[in-house]
Amino acid sequence: MMVLHFLSGGTLQRLRSLAGALVTVALISCGAPEGLEPSSPLASQRAGVDAALINVTLNKPATATSSQSPFLPEYAVDGNITDDASRWCPGIYNATRQLDIDLQGTFDLVRMELYTGFRDTKPISHFELSYDDGTGWKLIPGASQTANASIAVSTTFTQPVTAKKVRFTCLDPLADNCRVKELWIFGSPHGTTNLPPVANAGADASLTLPANSLTLSGSATDADGTIATWAWTQVSGPTATLSGAGTATLGVSGLSAGVSTFRLTATDNAGATASDDVSVTVVAPAVVTNVALNKPVSAGSTNGTYLPALAVDGSLTTRWESAYSFMTHNYLDVDLQGPHELQSAELHLSISATSSYAMPAFELQAWDGGCWKTIPGTVVEGNPVSTTQKTLTFTSPVITHQVRVVCKDAPYCRLRELKLLGRPSTVTPTGPTTCAAGQQTVARGPRYDAAVFLPEHYNEDRTTHWPLIIALHGIGGSTLTVDRTAVLSNPEGLAKQFNSASFRAAMQAIVISPNQRMPFTNSGNGWFNSATLIALLEDAKKNYRVDADRVYFTGLSGGANTSVELGMTHTDLLAAIVPIALTSTPTNSPEVCDLKPLPIWAFHGALDTPSRSTSIKVWLDTKCGPGTSAMRDVTVYPNGGHNGATWDTAYATPTLYDWLLQQRRSDRP
Numbered sequence: 190m191m192v193l194h195f196l197s198g199g200t201l202q203r204l205r206s207l208a209g210a211l212v213t214v215a216l217i218s219c220g221a222p223e224g225l226e227p228s229s230p231l232a233s234q235r236a237g238v239d240a241a242l243i244n245v246t247l248n249k250p251a252t253a254t255s256s257q258s259p260f261l262p263e264y265a266v267d268g269n270i271t272d273d274a275s276r277w278c279p280g281i282y283n284a285t286r287q288l289d290i291d292l293q294g295t296f297d298l299v300r301m302e303l304y305t306g307f308r309d310t311k312p313i314s315h316f317e318l319s320y321d322d323g324t325g326w327k328l329i330p331g332a333s334q335t336a337n338a339s340i341a342v343s344t345t346f347t348q349p350v351t352a353k354k355v356r357f358t359c360l361d362p363l364a365d366n367c368r369v370k371e372l373w374i375f376g377s378p379h380g381t382t383n384l385p386p387v388a389n390a391g392a393d394a395s396l397t398l399p400a401n402s403l404t405l406s407g408s409a410t411d412a413d414g415t416i417a418t419w420a421w422t423q424v425s426g427p428t429a430t431l432s433g434a435g436t437a438t439l440g441v442s443g444l445s446a447g448v449s450t451f452r453l454t455a456t457d458n459a460g461a462t463a464s465d466d467v468s469v470t471v472v473a474p475a476v477v478t479n480v481a482l483n484k485p486v487s488a489g490s491t492n493g494t495y496l497p498a499l500a501v502d503g504s505l506t507t508r509w510e511s512a513y514s515f516m517t518h519n520y521l522d523v524d525l526q527g528p529h530e531l532q533s534a535e536l537h538l539s540i541s542a543t544s545s546y547a548m549p550a551f552e553l554q555a556w557d558g559g560c561w562k563t564i565p566g567t568v569v570e571g572n573p574v575s576t577t578q579k580t581l582t583f584t585s586p587v588i589t590h591q592v593r594v595v596c597k598d599a600p601y602c603r604l605r606e607l608k609l610l611g612r613p614s615t616v617t618p619t620g621p622t623t624c625a626a627g628q629q630t631v632a633r634g635p636r637y638d639a640a641v642f643l644p645e646h647y648n649e650d651r652t653t654h655w656p657l658i659i660a661l662h663g664i665g666g667s668t669l670t671v672d673r674t675a676v677l678s679n680p681e682g683l684a685k686q687f688n689s690a691s692f693r694a695a696m697q698a699i700v701i702s703p704n705q706r707m708p709f710t711n712s713g714n715g716w717f718n719s720a721t722l723i724a725l726l727e728d729a730k731k732n733y734r735v736d737a738d739r740v741y742f743t744g745l746s747g748g749a750n751t752s753v754e755l756g757m758t759h760t761d762l763l764a765a766i767v768p769i770a771l772t773s774t775p776t777n778s779p780e781v782c783d784l785k786p787l788p789i790w791a792f793h794g795a796l797d798t799p800s801r802s803t804s805i806k807v808w809l810d811t812k813c814g815p816g817t818s819a820m821r822d823v824t825v826y827p828n829g830g831h832n833g834a835t836w837d838t839a840y841a842t843p844t845l846y847d848w849l850l851q852q853r854r855s856d857r858p
Contacts, residue, residue, distance in 0.1 A: 241377060241382050242299055242300075242375040242376055242377055242382075243375065243376070243377065244268075244373045244374070244375055245292050245294075245296045245298070245374050245375070245376050246266045246290050246292070246355065246372055246373055246374045247266060247267075247268050247373070248263075248266060248267060248268065249266055249290050249291055249292055249293055250263075250290070250291045250293070251263045251265060251266050251277075251288060251289065251290050251291075252288075252289050252291075253277060253279060253286075253287065253288045253289070254279065254283065254285045254286060254287045255279045255280055255283045255285075255286065256277065256278070256279060256280070257278040257279060257280035257366065259274075260274075260276050260277055260278035260368075261277060262277050262288055262289075263277075264276050264277050265277040265288055265357075265369040265370070265371060265372050266290060266371070266372060266373075267371075268371070269371075270304055270370060270371050273307065273308060273370075275370065276368050276369060276370045276371075277368075277369045278366050278367065278368050278369075279359065279366070279367055280366060281363065281364055281365070281366050282363045282364065283363070284363065286358065286359040286367050287356055287357065287358050287359075288356065288357040288358075288369060288372065289354060289355075289356050290354060290355050290356075290357075290372070290374075291353075291354050292352060292353055292354060292355065294353070294378060294379075295322075295351060295352070295353055295378070295379040296351070296352060296353075296376040296377065296378055296379055297349050297350070297351050297376050297377055297378075297379050297380075297382070297384050297412065297413065298320065298329065298346065298349060298350050298351070298352050298355070298374055298375070298376040299345065299346060299349050299375055299376050299377075299384065300343065300344060300345040300346060300374075300375050301318060301329075301332060301342075301343070301344050301346070301372070301373065301374050301375070302341070302342070302343050302371070302372075302373040302375070303316075303341070303342045303344075303357075303369070303371070303372055303373075304340060304341050304342075304369075304370040304371045304372075305340055305342075305367070305368055305369055305370060306340040306368055306370070307368055309340055310340070311340075311365075311368060312337055312338060312339055312340040313337065313359055313361055313367050313368070313369070314334075314335075314336060314337050314338070314361055315334065315335050315336070315337070315359075315360040315361050316333060316334060316337070316357065316358060316359055316360060316361075316367075317332075317333040317357075317358040317360065318332035318333055318355065318356070318357055318358075319355065319356040319358065320350050320352035320354065320355050320356070321352060321353055321354040321355075321356070322350070322351050322352050322353060323353055326356060327350075329346055329350055329355075330346055330347040330348040330350070331344060331345075331346050331347030331348070332344055332346055347387065348387060348410060348412060349376070349384045349387075349412040349413075350412070351379050351412075355372075355374055357369065357372055380413075383413065383414070383457070383459040383460075383461050384411070384412045384413045384414075384461070385411075385457065385461040385462065385463050386409045386410060386411040386414075386416055386455045386456070386457045386461060386462070386463045387409060387410050387411075387463055388407065388408075388409045388453050388454065388455040388463040388464055388465040389407060389408045389409065389453075389465050390405065390407045390451065390452065390453040390465040390466055390467035391405055391406050391407055391408075391467050392467070393467055393468045393469070393470070394467070394468075394469045394470070395469070395470040395471070395472070396444060396469065396470070396471045396472070397471075397472055397473075397474055397475075398445075398446065398471060398472070398473050398474055399474070401442065401443060401444040401445065401471065402440070402441060402442035402443070402444065403441055403444075403469065404438060404439070404440055404441070405421070405438070405439040405441060405451060405453075405467055405469075406437065406438050407419070407421070407437045407438070407439070407453040407455075407465070407467075408437060409437070409453075409455035409463065411455075411457040411458075414457045414458045414459055415457065415458045416455050416456070416457055416458075417456050417457055417458045418435070418455075418456045419435055419436055419437050419453065419454070419455055419456075420434065420435065420453070420454045420455075420456070421433075421434040421435075421439040421451055421452070421453055421454075422434070422451070422452050422454070423449060423450070423451050423452075424450045424451065424452050424466065425448075425449065425450040426447050426448050426449030426450055426468075426469075427444070427445040427446070427447045427449060427471075428443075429441050429442065429443050429444050429445075429449055430442045430443040431451075437453075439451065439453075441469065444469065444471045445471060446471050446472060446473050447470075447471060448468055448469070448470050448471075449468065449469045449471070450466050450467070450468045450469075451466065451467055451468075451469070452464050452465070452466050453465050453466075453467070475530075475612050476612065477532055477610045477611055477612050478610070478611075478612065479503075479608040479609060479610060480525055480529050480531070480609050480610070480611050480612070480613070481501045481523045481525070481592070481607055481608060481609040482501060482502075482503055482608075483501060483502065483503070484501055484523050484524055484525055484526060485523075485524040485526070486498055486500060486501055486509075486521060486522060486523050486524070487521075487522050487524075487731075488509060488511065488519070488520065488521045488522070489511065489519040489520045489521075489634070489635040489728070490511045490512035490514065490519060490635060491509070491510070491511065491512060492510040492511060492512045492513065492601065493510075495508055495509055495510035495603075496509060497509045497521055499605075500521055500604045500605070500606060500607050501523060501606070501607055502606075503606070504605075504606070505537055505542065505605050505606055506541075506605075507605065508540060508603055508604060508605040508606075509521055509602075509603070509604050510540075510601055510602065510603045510604075511596065511601055511602040511603075511635075513600045513601065514599055514600055514635055515599055515600060516599060516634070516635050516636065516637075516638075517596075517597050517598060517599050517633060517635075518595055518596070518597055518633035518634050518635060518638075519595075519596045519602045519635040520593050520594065520595050520596065520635070521593065521594045521596075521602075521604060521607070522591060522592070522593050522731065523591065523592045523593075523594075523607065523609065524590070524591055525589070525590050525591060525592065525609075526590070527590055527613060528588055528589065528590050528613070528614040528615075528616065528617050528618070529588070529589065529590065529609075529611045529612065529613055529614055530586050530587070530588050530611050530612055530613075530614040530616075531555075531564075531583065531586065531587045531588075531589065531592070531609055531610065531611035532582070532583055532586050532610055532611055533580065533581060533582045533583055533610045534553055534567065534580070534581045534583075534592075534607065534608065534609050534610065535578070535579070535580050535581075535606075535607075535608040535610070536551075536578070536579045536580075536581070536594070536604065536606070536607055536608075537577060537578050537604070537605040537606040537607075538572075538576070538577045538578065538579065538603060538604060538605065539574075539577040539603055539605070540603055540605070541577070541605075542577050542578070543577070544577065545574045545575045546574060546601075546603055547572060547573070547574045547575065547576055547577045547603075548569075548572065548596050548597075548598050548602055548603065548604075549570075549571060549572045549573075549574060549597075549598055550569060550570050550571070550572065550596075550597035550598055551569050551572075551594060551595060551596050551597055551598070551602075552564075552567050552568040552569065552594075552595050552597070553567035553581065553592060553593070553594055553595075554592070554593040554595055555587050555589035555591070555592055555593075556589050556590065556591035556592075556593070557589075557618075557622050557623060557624065558618060558622045558651040559622035559624045559643075559647060559648060559651065559733065559734050560622065560624035560625075560643070560732065560733060561593055561732060562623065562624075564583055564587050564592075565583065565584035565585065566581060566582060566583045566584040567581045567583065569581070577605075586611075588614050588616055588617075588618055589618070592609055594607060597633075618651075619651070620651075621648045621649055621650070622647075622648045622651060623648065624643055624647060624648055624733075625643065626643040626644060626645060626646075626647040626648050627643070627644070627645040627647075627693055627694075628642070628687070628693065629641065629642045629676045629684065629687045629702075630642075630676070631669060631673060631674060631675060631676060632701075632732070633673060634725070634728055635728075636703070636721045636722070636724050636725040636728060637703035637704055637705060637717075637721065637722075637725060638669055638673045638703070638704050639668070639669075639701050639702055639703040639704060639725075640668045640669060640676040640680060640684045640687075640701075640702040640704070641699070641700070641701050641702075642687055642693070642696065642699065642700040642701075642702075643655075643699055643733065644696060644697055644698065644699065645693065645694055645696075647699075647734075651734075652734075653734065654734045654735060654736040654737075655697070655698055655699050655733070655734060655735065655736055656697070656698040656699065656736050656739035656740070656741065656764075656850050657698065657699045657700075657701070657726075657729055657733075657735045657736070657739070657740045657741065658683070658698050658699070658700045658701070658741045658742075658743060658849070659700075659701050659702075659703070659722065659725065659726065659729075659740075659741070659742050659743075660682050660683035660684065660700060660701070660702045660742075660743050660744065660748075661682065661702075661703065661705075661717055661722075661742070661743070661744030661745070661747075661748025661749075661751055661752060662680070662681040662682040662684075662702070662704075662705065662744070662745065662748050663681060663682070663744075663745050663746030663747045663748055663770075664705075664714040664715055664716055664746065664747035664748075665714055665715075666680075666681030666682060666745075666746075666748075667680065667681060667704050667705075668680040668681065668682065668684045668702045668703070668704045669704040673704070680702065681745070682702060682744070682745050682748065682836065682840070683700060683702055683743060683840045684700075684702035685837065685840070686837075686840050686841060687700075692841070695843065695846075696846070697846075697850060698739075698741075698846070698850060699729070699733050699735060701725070701729055703717070703722070703725060705717050714747075716747060716751075717744075717747070717748060717751045719751060719754055719755055719758060719759075722742075722751065722755065723755070723759060723762070726740065726762065737854075738764065738853045738854050738855050739764050739850065739852065739853055739854075740762060740763055740764055740854075741763065741764055741765050741766065741767065741849055741852070742755050742756070742763060742766050742767075743766065743767035743768070743769065744767075744768060744769065745769040745770050745835075745836040746769075746770050746771075746772055746831065746836075747772065749768035749769050749770055749771040749772070749791075750768070750771060750772055750773040752766045752767070752768050753766065753768050753771065753773065753775050753784070753805075754773075754775075756783075756784050756787050756789065757775070757778060757780040757781065757783045757784055758780065758783075760783050760784070760786070760787050761854070762854075763787065763854070764788070764852040764853050764854045765787065765788035765789065765790070765849055765852035766787065766788075766789050767789070767790050767791070767792070767839075767845065767849065768789070768791050768792075768802065769791070769792040769793070769835060769836045769839050769840075770792070770793060770794060770797055770831055770835050770836055771791065771793065771801045771802050771805075772801065772831075773801070774801065774804075775805055776804055776805060776808045781805070781808060781809070781813070782809070782812070782813035782814070784805070784809055784813075784818070784820070785809045785813045785814065785818045785819065785820075786818075786819050786857050786858065787819055787820075787857075788819045788820070788821070788852045789805075789818075789819065789820040789821065790820075790821045790824070790845065790848060790849070791803075791805065791806075791820070791821075791823045791824070792823070792824045792825075792826070792835060792836070792838075792839035793823055793824070793825050793826070793829070793835065794825070794826050794828075794829025794830045794831065794832075794834065794835035795825050795826060795827045795828065795829060796828065796829060796830040796831075797829065797830050797831040797835065799823065799825045802823045802825075803823045803825075805820065806818065806820050806821075806822065806823060819857075821848075824839070826838055826839075
């Protein structure tokens with residue numbers, strides 16, 4: 190185990206004072222003047238430890254790759270730590286800055302003391318210490334440093350080495366002049382002194398009650414012999430039961446709350462010993478409470494007075510109930526108002542404990558920083574309608590600040606109380622998120638099920654908010670399979686473009702392509718409902734990191750009609766619209782002039798009555814007040830009809846997205 194001591198001082202004299210034991214012991218070891226005695230208990234302790242060791246670099250021949258006169262290499266090993274002029278400096282802007290010391294013999298090296306800098310400043314931050322045993326240069330284990338901040342460093346090597354030479358290499362920036370006042374290496378002539386072993390009791394450990402036992406795995410090495418015996422003892426803390434104390438592996442049981450320290454002592458075959466300590470911290474289990482109680486809640490829908498807040502009010506006689514819907518996957522969201530570590534949940538279902546209106550299928554989800562993720566251990570399928578209470582223990586604790594209950598039933602979801610058992614967390618989730626990005630996936634919801642695309646780089650951080658495009662198919666089109674488990678291989682509208690890998694890689698927006706069909710059919714005609722689409726937009730803001738300043742609607746045929754309708758009635762929510770192959774006549778609407786400030790890029794086929802689109806541009810420019818409208822000239826495809834030749838061509842146009850994603854609500858007057 191490497192031991193580091195970092196010392197500092199205010200002046201040269203202060204350096205000597207604070208270096209204390211290091212300097213005194215070292216001078217004694219290398220023949221200090223008679224009468225110089227250890228001046229502190231630490232010095233006395235070190236003197237005893239080093240009694241068999243000598244400073245093997247003292248006054249030995251030293252050479253360097255470069256030197257700045259008059260700071261010669263030999264000054265780094267002359268034993269003079271009181272004279273600041275006695276130091277080696279290689280000079281600045283020398284690519285190689287190495288100090289080599291010939292030990293003039295073979296020595297077993299145990300530790301080092303390094304004094305650097307000018308007075309009490311400018312320590313060497315990054316250095317290496319190597320040795321040569323006659324077979325080439327190798328790093329001394331545990332001697333090198335990369336972020337040293339002290340002018341005086343003492344290091345016991347993690348493994349003694351046998352050497353004929355040592356080399357100090359300065360790796361600080363070339364503009365820094367590496368200043369070495371003294372480099373002292375302590376050891377003994379090879380083979381003349383038994384080197385003590387090096388013991389390692391292992392890493393500190395922690396337990397949370399009721400767990401009260403563990404195994405400690407120690408180790409030891411001996412450079413010039415073998416480990417003869419092992420001995421574990423407890424040196425502090427609440428008394429525990431030890432087993433295997435005479436081996437390298439210690440069994441500890443009966444631990445109680447507190448910090449217990451255990452010591453491993455290794456003895457080598459010549460009787461030398463070394464010890465190392467390891468601590469075990471035992472804490473009481475964290476107290477968990479219902480962290481959902483009276484927290485802010487929202488829901489996909491509400492049936493009259495059965496409000497979302499009633500699901501977290503602590504009463505089992507009140508409830509949240511969703512509005513009637515033929516769509517599944519309604520939801521209830523709880524804002525925990527900060528990160529919490531959650532362990533389990535308790536759900537009270539139905540309208541009473543004895544009624545038979547419990548939800549058969551549901552799950553819990555946690556906000557992941559970019560999307561909702563199912564909490565492992567919470568998916569329930571086939572719950573009997575008479576089972577009105579469910580306790581769900583999470584597979585592992587979850588840290589989040591929002592939880593969602595997803596009800597997979599129709600027409601009603603009923604929840605009398607949601608209890609989330611956990612505690613506040615000091616850990617805030619960071620790093621990448623794990624949402625399904627770079628591909629289209631199916632998202633179920635209380636408005637419309639949809640194909641959803643998240644940009645390829647969506648997961649890279651938790652702060653970026655992305656533009657949102659909601660793309661509507663025509664009245665006879667669809668985007669999902671009949672069972673709503675997959676995106677169609679040939680969906681209608683913008684969703685089709687994601688079959689192209691290059692298109693997926695280029696798209697820098699969230700794209701939601703809702704499927705306007707009652708479960709479960711894709712036949713017949715289906716008209717999107719404007720109010721439901723606005724609710725879908727609000728859901729999207731809860732479900733993804735949406736930039737509310739850049740929300741766009743586009744659609745083809747009947748979907749184009751709806752996008753124009755939304756542009757007239759919800760101009761304040763939209764940054765732009767892209768209607769393709771419009772079939773309605775917006776100029777007949779009394780609200781048509783509300784489109785004038787809204788950026789619009791319409792596409793139409795020349796074989797499909799393009800005047801339906803071009804007439805809007807003329808109307809907005811001439812009959813809706815002064816000035817030109819924000820609508821672009823309509824793009825008309827010469828051979829386009831009311832088919833994919835028009836909308837597939839438009840949606841495959843890269844410049845459409847270059848223009849679209851530049852539009853912002855905040856840029857409008």
